[in-house]
Amino acid sequence: MWPHFSQGNAVTLLENGAEFFPALASSIDHARHEIFLETYIFRDDRIGQMIADALARAAERGVSVSLLVDGFGSRDFVARRMDELLERGVRMLVYRRELGRLLLRRHRLRRLHRKLAVIDGRIAFIGGINIVDDHNTALPDHPRHDYAVMVEGPLLQPIHDSTRHLWELVAWASFRQRLRLKDTVPPRTDPAGNVKAAFVIRDNLRHRRDIETAYLRAIARATDEVVIANAYFLPGRRVRKALTSAAERGVRVIILLQGRVEYALQHMATQALYPALMRHGVRIFEYRRSFLHAKVAVIDGHWATVGSSNFDPFSLLLAREGNVIVRDQAFATRLRERLEHAMHDGAVELKPPHWRRKALLTRLFHWMAYGLVRVAIGLSGYANERLPRKR
Template sequence: MKENWIRGNRFTLLENGEAFFPRVFEVIAKAQREVLIETFILFEDKVGRELHATLLAAARRGVRVELTIDDWGSPDLSDGFISALIEAGVIFHVFQPAPKLFRRFHVFRRMHRKLVVVDGVRAFVGGINYSADHLADFGPEAKQDYAVEVEGPIVAHIHSFALAAVAGETPKRRWFHRRPKWPPLASLAPAGDARALFVWRDNQEHKNDIERQYRLAFRLARERIIVANAYFFPGYRFLRELRKAARRGVKVTLILQGNPDMAIVKTAASMLYHHLLGSGVEIYEYCKRPLHGKVALVDDTWATVGSSNLDPLSLSLNLEANVMIHDRAFNAQLSASLEKLMQHSCTRIDINDLTDSEAWRPIRTFFLFHLLRRYPSWAGFLPAHTPRLASLRAPASPDHAGDLNQSAMQ
């Protein structure tokens, strides 16, 4: 499928909560007409409370605010927290709501995107949730992560996508061949030199779009590939492109979790180490704190930032969104950040350090090969349904000010 790369954009890298949260809150505080937010996790901690206050202020001055959370990722918001938003006029959406007793078992096909669009002219895309564990003062478990601030014509495409999502619709690529209703695409003047593509993953027409963009970039790589990803256990075709690139002389580097937030993450990724190292891929484990980033770069022009991990959940089940960026300046900025991680906070893995036995390795390789080759199709057998978006908003009639209107959209 031919992709329409959009020219005239500017991307600003935001590393960790220290850069991301103040900038997002500042932009929302200046919003004049509309704020759309999607997030997997919203906690009622100091970050969540600051977002709460910022959204309340925006809604009270007449800005249309729509906030979407994932029910599994944000399970513990209090009634008071939610009610205050709704009473101020915020439209509050819950993706795939489930009874509290069963919520923690309801893990498939989550809304894992992290998007913000303000007034249809500025957007934020990345992997950072609204929780205090994205700040360094959280301690050793604070996450290392990335997002981008987006300006330029590509924002109109992200805006169209976000509007479709809160309307309960399935966005389609053909949306982007038409002007969104508001703001007009022509009103978004060029803001920079970057070409960009907004790409998402869903369980209808765009099941492998993000992975396909990764594989295409790897196939075209000539000098280097750097992938920094928190949860790494991709499919066979993804790994094949990485190994082929390394074998033709491209310097391929992976930055993975060495201090994982979940032990299974490192266990799963390490099963691939011998397979990758034997092909010339370099592997670094980030050990300073948990890595939560989902970024990559190829050569000196291509980069991606978004919400998609490189594991079965993100590649086969969850709803995700990334931006693909062609821009030397942004590539250099992201490259400097990743090089700093490798130099100061990572341990390089050597093939001679691997301790798996020679007898076990062929058996493991056999099963891994067939698992990785088949799991995307196997994932389709997991619970398939049309997800619900439950929406809470203040009633239109002042005679029923104590009630909440709720609707479920397919």
């Protein structure tokens, strides 16, 4: 049965960089054999320097360190730090280094958006947190709000396999034969806990819709509550229909979205969808205390996911993504509590009357932004994909 769930895992929720970065750095410092790290953004700031130095120290003591970064999200880091890391023994590859002049060509827009690390084949980190100081924003007193998980147990097998496969693929595509892998540490798959979990990815071949399909199945089966927190939200018709259908059959559907304007066009395009969702009973909260970067969900108190995939065309149609799905009441309860705290502490619920009172010109701007996003996706070659239409 897909996706394949394994029993006997330990899955620990990590909230924000305050919990994630110390755990990652400590695991790197204690590594003895092998480190794989993939990330979309690796910034040369306080946190980036800390993790880069930890990787270099590991390489200098004989650990095989393989770092894969995206050529767009980490382009400044590549320019500033790659040569130094290579000199210190870190094996480093860049996923699609060149964007080219024709930015809307689909193959140029396919990015490495996963945030994933595997250390000694015994512990993995997966989530939405990039290697960047999450206090380095326009609101430095409050960090970006995000989540990751630390995984031990049988789930290390598919995670390790996927990480190794992607490294080999990029090495081959880059003609870096000297960076092809020979032997790697076999993952430790003995039971480490009692959590049932699965690893799902999105790529451009066999797993194009795996993450989206996992969400759709869980939402379709929901009987009580669907809670989704998403940084960038511009779902296609199937996802939007699943959410509104769930709300219409009496399921509480709550969506926590970015309330701070980070990318104005996408933010306005997302807001164009609010009225139709709210008319069907979907509750929408905007997180305004800081920047929301989460990509998580809890359904019916026992199904949860944490990963890198947003509900937007970039994640669902173009990027390489990775999510962990957990079927465990204790884990789901913990994540639900943290989301509830975030909504209570830093979010505002939007009500239909508020949007009905918006000036006609403002509503027009929202739909113009939405139309521009649709045009951009169409020009990139995805005009026939299932993007939402104005209703």
